[in-house]
Amino acid sequence: MTAPLLDVRDLRVSFKIRNDGDMPWTKHRELKALNGVNLTLNAGETLGIVGESGCGKSTLARALIQIVPASGKVLWQGQTDLLTLTPRQMLAYRSQVQMVFQDPLVSLNPRMSVGAIVAEPLRTHHPDLSQTQIKQRVQEMMERVGLLPNQINRYPHEFSGGQCQRIGIARALIVGPKLLICDEPVSALDVSIQAQVINLLAELQRDLGLAMIFIAHDLSVVKHISNRVMVLYLGRTMELAASKALFAHAAHPYTKALLSAVPIPDPAKERAKQMIPLEGDLPSPMSPPSGCVFRTRCSIAQNRCASEVPALLGTTHQVACHLVNTATSEPV
């Protein structure tokens, strides 16, 4: 078996938090934004990541492209641990992993023309290309993502949100990455435009054979585009399974609650479905609950849940919950 494209082991990210009024000698507090996340991704595969706001989805993406420091292992094609590379060595891998950001307008420099924005990664990784070559590649890429190439001299504020996101996609793809990380690429867009952008991403992924990590806070968005889905809660994996299996037999109480919030188009099924309300607020990530981090909102929590951290068990369908018999949660 060939090694997976990406193999992430025990990824941890913590932020040092200082309050504004703190004296220089007060010790900072730690916010564990990611607490031992494991995942693998094969070439051409899409992994969906869902979870509520603040659960660490963006932090995971940022750790993978190394704009926040992380510990653990990020094995690229089974060999190179990206976390051990120096910035200079890392440069070669930066063209392989690219990212599309959440807010299309903020992710584009307002003072740069579209052409300059899309060309920037190309200029960085291929400094030998001539101006005409760069311009030609940029225009091809713009056309590829559904923008008119004659708009190359326009500025981001002259485009709609959906078009800006296309510019962001063009910028990510122009250096020919193997892995594309999309951090809530559509949540800032109009509902009518969301589908267009998702379809574009799916199409590009198929044509280019990209591996993709697709982040969303909403299960319905990842449902169609993902091969596998990972559910995050307070920096930990709750459930990781093939997309079909997850939607058919969600095992973790948190996933079930998330799923029950997704409307089903069929009215009969919608009425029949069991609603599991998600009570209470997300606990502060500064002081997560002991044992199972979900226990403060779990309707079936037991004493054991407060003392023991549930391990993520299972092979293809992994669940972290004491009460789920992992033998039965395997794809039935």
Next chain:
Amino acid sequence: MVTAKLRAGDLSRITDMAEVKGRSLWADARKRFLLNKAAVASLLVLMFITLFSLTGEAVAPWTNEEIDFNVIGSADTKGMPSLESGHYFGTDDLGRDLFARSAQGTRVSLMVGFVGTFIAVLVGTVYGAVSGYVGGRTDAIMMRIVDILSAIPYMFVLILLLVMFGRSMFMIFVGIGLLSWLGMARIVRGQTLSLKHKEYIEAARASGVSSWKIILRHILPNLLGVVVVYTTLLIPDMIMAESFISFLGLGVQEPLTSLGALIAEGSKSIVQGSLWQLYFPLAFFTVTLYAFYFVGDGLRDALDPKDR
């Protein structure tokens, strides 16, 4: 592959379509600025004053160093402004032509304003951008240095410098320029901090763009608005500081003069009744300062429409 899909036919189509011209934020700002009447008028006034300061001496029948012996000693009765004598603005007690002297003084004052501001902007912007972008401990140390420097009463130091090393233009530039970048550094650093977490900076970092290029390409252009506005407000501050020093008699040395020095002389002549000696330099001084403030205001509104 991406390109394979649209070779031959498509490519000719791509190049066939006329490129649409973009409307940059700068172009938008220029349009808004031109709609602001007070700012545009002030800009014209400033251009006129600059022109006067550069050509006034050439136009005047008298040079600034020539002494009109008819007038000397009785400036209050014979040195008044008149077209006949060629002293359009009158003369001072020594019989020197005030028109030429005003042009010269305005030039020196403007020069102090521009050069001092230039140093402040250059040092302050680079310092602030580096401090904010690098962040962490470097930022803390760099900003504490700024705090310490700004705790020094700068007028006092400047006066000491001038007394110790002698009065010269150079000393004034050094003194004013090297201390006035502190405010600029603070403002730029604050802006940089907020820009640093913008996603387009993260996108550039994720692509491996080097820190210097990020500062040059992404941070500085987005700082430029703030810097420009602050600069137009800094120039009158510099002119004011120089005038104050000259008023105290510590500024530029004769035969050089500045608006502050002329005003100081003029104020001494009030008792003799030759008021023109005060009025003309004072008028140039006030109009110049107001014009700079109006232009600065107009620029702020034009560059930062959200702030209103």
